[in-house]
Amino acid sequence: MGTKTRGGRAPEGYDPSKFPAFAVTVDVVILTMADSRLHLLLVRRGVAPFKGMWAIPGGFKRPTETLGEAAKRELAQETGVDSAAMLTQFGAYGDPGRDPRMNVVTVAYLAVLRDVGAVVAGSDAADAALVPVSEALDGTIELAFDHAKIVRDAVERVRGDLDLTGIAAAFVGPTFTLAELRTVFEAVWGVQLDGANFRRSVVTEEGWVIPTGRRARPGAPGGKPAELFRAGRMWKYSSPIRRSQPNERRKGNS
Amino acid sequence: MGTKTRGGRAPEGYDPSKFPAFAVTVDVVILTMADSRLHLLLVRRGVAPFKGMWAIPGGFKRPTETLGEAAKRELAQETGVDSAAMLTQFGAYGDPGRDPRMNVVTVAYLAVLRDVGAVVAGSDAADAALVPVSEALDGTIELAFDHAKIVRDAVERVRGDLDLTGIAAAFVGPTFTLAELRTVFEAVWGVQLDGANFRRSVVTEEGWVIPTGRRARPGAPGGKPAELFRAGRMWKYSSPIRRSQPNERRKGNS
DNA sequence: CCAAAAGTGTTATGTCTACACCCATGA
DNA sequence: TCATGGGTGTAGACATAACACTTTTGG
Numbered sequence: 001m002g003t004k005t006r007g008g009r010a011p012e013g014y015d016p017s018k019f020p021a022f023a024v025t026v027d028v029v030i031l032t033m034a035d036s037r038l039h040l041l042l043v044r045r046g047v048a049p050f051k052g053m054w055a056i057p058g059g060f061k062r063p064t065e066t067l068g069e070a071a072k073r074e075l076a077q078e079t080g081v082d083s084a085a086m087l088t089q090f091g092a093y094g095d096p097g098r099d100p101r102m103n104v105v106t107v108a109y110l111a112v113l114r115d116v117g118a119v120v121a122g123s124d125a126a127d128a129a130l131v132p133v134s135e136a137l138d139g140t141i142e143l144a145f146d147h148a149k150i151v152r153d154a155v156e157r158v159r160g161d162l163d164l165t166g167i168a169a170a171f172v173g174p175t176f177t178l179a180e181l182r183t184v185f186e187a188v189w190g191v192q193l194d195g196a197n198f199r200r201s202v203v204t205e206e207g208w209v210i211p212t213g214r215r216a217r218p219g220a221p222g223g224k225p226a227e228l229f230r231a232g233r234m235w236k237y238s239s240p241i242r243r244s245q246p247n248e249r250r251k252g253n254s
Numbered sequence: 255m256g257t258k259t260r261g262g263r264a265p266e267g268y269d270p271s272k273f274p275a276f277a278v279t280v281d282v283v284i285l286t287m288a289d290s291r292l293h294l295l296l297v298r299r300g301v302a303p304f305k306g307m308w309a310i311p312g313g314f315k316r317p318t319e320t321l322g323e324a325a326k327r328e329l330a331q332e333t334g335v336d337s338a339a340m341l342t343q344f345g346a347y348g349d350p351g352r353d354p355r356m357n358v359v360t361v362a363y364l365a366v367l368r369d370v371g372a373v374v375a376g377s378d379a380a381d382a383a384l385v386p387v388s389e390a391l392d393g394t395i396e397l398a399f400d401h402a403k404i405v406r407d408a409v410e411r412v413r414g415d416l417d418l419t420g421i422a423a424a425f426v427g428p429t430f431t432l433a434e435l436r437t438v439f440e441a442v443w444g445v446q447l448d449g450a451n452f453r454r455s456v457v458t459e460e461g462w463v464i465p466t467g468r469r470a471r472p473g474a475p476g477g478k479p480a481e482l483f484r485a486g487r488m489w490k491y492s493s494p495i496r497r498s499q500p501n502e503r504r505k506g507n508s
Numbered sequence: 509c510c511a512a513a514a515g516t517g518t519t520a521t522g523t524c525t526a527c528a529c530c531c532a533t534g535a
Numbered sequence: 536t537c538a539t540g541g542g543t544g545t546a547g548a549c550a551t552a553a554c555a556c557t558t559t560t561g562g
Contacts, residue, residue, distance in 0.1 A: 022275070061359070063357045107346040197526080476510095
C-alpha cells in the first residue's frame with residue numbers, strides 16, 4: 001500500500017493522517033455439493049438495508065485480525081466448521097454506493113465444504129438456506145448488495161481452480177470414491193465425464209489421489225464396490241504452450 | 255458485504271453504525287519486459303514510514319471511485335499511461351500492523367505495459383526505477399511494507415494467466431513478431447521454448463494471434479523478416495481432465 | 509557467400525476419446 | 536441370475552517434442 005510517494009513531486013491532496021475512512025468487511029461464499037449439484041449457503045438479512053433479502057454471510061474485519069482470520073471467524077460463526085477448511089480469497093469489491101449506509105470495501109472468500117446440509121438443517125431454517133448456485137446465478141433468487149456478482153466470481157474461480165488445485169477434494173469426505181469426485185467435476189463444469197477416462201486421468205496424474213486399501217459399500221442397486229481414495233497433494237500445471245527442457249539449452253530454432 | 259446477519263441470534267458485538275475505520279489503498283504492480291527479462295516499476299518513498307525505501311506505487315482509494323478506477327488513476331499518475339491498459343485485481347492485504355501508522359487494507363492490481371523504460375527515463379531517475387523482478391523476489395532489493403509478498407503474488411498470477419488469457423499480448427506492441435511474444439513466455443516462465451513449436455501452438459490455437467500482412471525488418475545480424483501479428487481474442491481453457499461432449503449424454507460408463 | 513533468424517516438414521512418441529468388455533455386488 | 540455400477544483394455548484420432556531443412560535477410 002502506502003500513501004502517495006514519488007518524493008516531493010505532485011502532492012496528492014491527501015495528508016497521510018487524514019485519509020478517507022472505510023468499513024472493511026469479509027464475505028464468504030460457502031459452496032458445497034448437495035443432490036449432485038453445486039449449492040450455496042445463504043442467510044436472510046435481519047437488518048436494513050436489504051432487510052429480509054438473501055445474502056452471503058459476512059461481517060466486519062477487526063483491526064487485530066488478518067483478512068484470512070476474519071473469513072475463518074465468519075465461516076465458523078455461520079457453519080460451526082472450525083477446521084482448516086479450504087478458504088480462498090478471490091476478490092475485493094468497493095464500488096461507491098454498494099452499501100447505501102457507508103463506504104464499504106469487502107474482501108470476498110470462497111469456502112468449500114462438505115455436509116453443510118446438516119449444519120443448515122440444525123440451525124434456524126428460517127434464516128439460513130442451502131440453494132443451488134444456478135438459482136443465484138440466473139436471478140431466481142435475488143441477492144442483497146452486489147452479492148450476485150460476488151457469487152458469479154466465486155463460481156468462476158472454482159471452475160478455473162478445479163483442475164489446478166486440490167479444491168475438488170474439499171467437496172468430498174476425507175475418503176471418497178472416484179464417482180463422488182467425478183460428480184464434483186461434472187457439477188462444477190456442467191458436463192458429463194467418462195468414468196473410465198476420468199479414473200485414468202486422476203490416478204495416473206501424480207499426487208492427485210492416493211488409494212486407501214478400503215472399498216465403499218455399493219448402494220441399493222448393487223454394483224461393484226468402489227475403491228476409496230484420499231486426497232494427494234493434487235497439483236497440476238497444464239498449459240497450451242508446453243514448457244520444454246531440451247538436453248542443450250536452445251534459443252529460437254535452426 | 256453486510257453487517258452481521260442471521261436474525262436476532264448471536265449478536266455480534268458490532269453496531270452497524272460503529273464500525274472500525276480503515277484506510278483503503280490501491281497498489282499497482284507494474285510489469286514490463288526490458289532486456290528480455292521481466293521488470294518491475296518501483297518508486298522510492300519520500301515520507302515515513304520506510305522513507306527512502308523502494309515500494310510499488312499506490313495511494314488511497316477515494317470514496318467516489320471504484321477500486322478499478324483508483325488503480326487506473328494511480329497507474330496514470332505514475333507512468334502517464336492512461337490507456338485501457340491491462341489491469342487485473344489479484345489480491346487484498348490487510349494484516350494488522352502492515353502499516354505502522356494505521357489500519358490499512360490494500361487492494362493490489364497488476365498492470366502489464368510495454369515501453370515503461372521510456373517513461374521512467376523521462377521522470378526523475380532518483381525516485382523511480384525499473385528493476386528486474388528477480389531482484390525483488392530474491393531480496394536483492396528490499397521493499398517497504400509487505401510489498402515483497404505482493405510482488406511475489408503478482409508474478410505468480412502472471413505465470414498462471416499467461417496461457418489462459420491475453421495478458422502476454424499486453425507486454426508487446428500493438429503488432430509484434432512471434433519471437434517477441436515467445437520472449438515474454440520465456441521470461442515469465444523461465445524456460446526456453448522451441449520457436450517452431452511455439453509458432454504452431456500460437457497460430458493454430460484459434461483466437462490468439464491474427465496475421466497482419468506486414469513483416470518486421472530483421473535486426474543487425476540479418477535473418478528472414480518476421481511476420482507481424484496482432485492480438486486476437488486469446489482465450490484458452492486447458493485442463494488435465496478433458497470435457498467430453500459425447501453424442502448421447504452418458505453417465506459413468508458400462 | 510556466410511551467418512543468422514524465420515518459418516515449414518517430418519517422425520517417433522505420447523495422450524485422449526470412445527466404447528467394448530469383465531468384475532463384484534444387492535436383490 | 537439379472538440389473539447396476541466399478542474398473543480394465545484397446546484402437547483410432549489427435550497432439551507433442553525434437554530437430555532437419557528451406558527461406559530470406561544483412562554484411
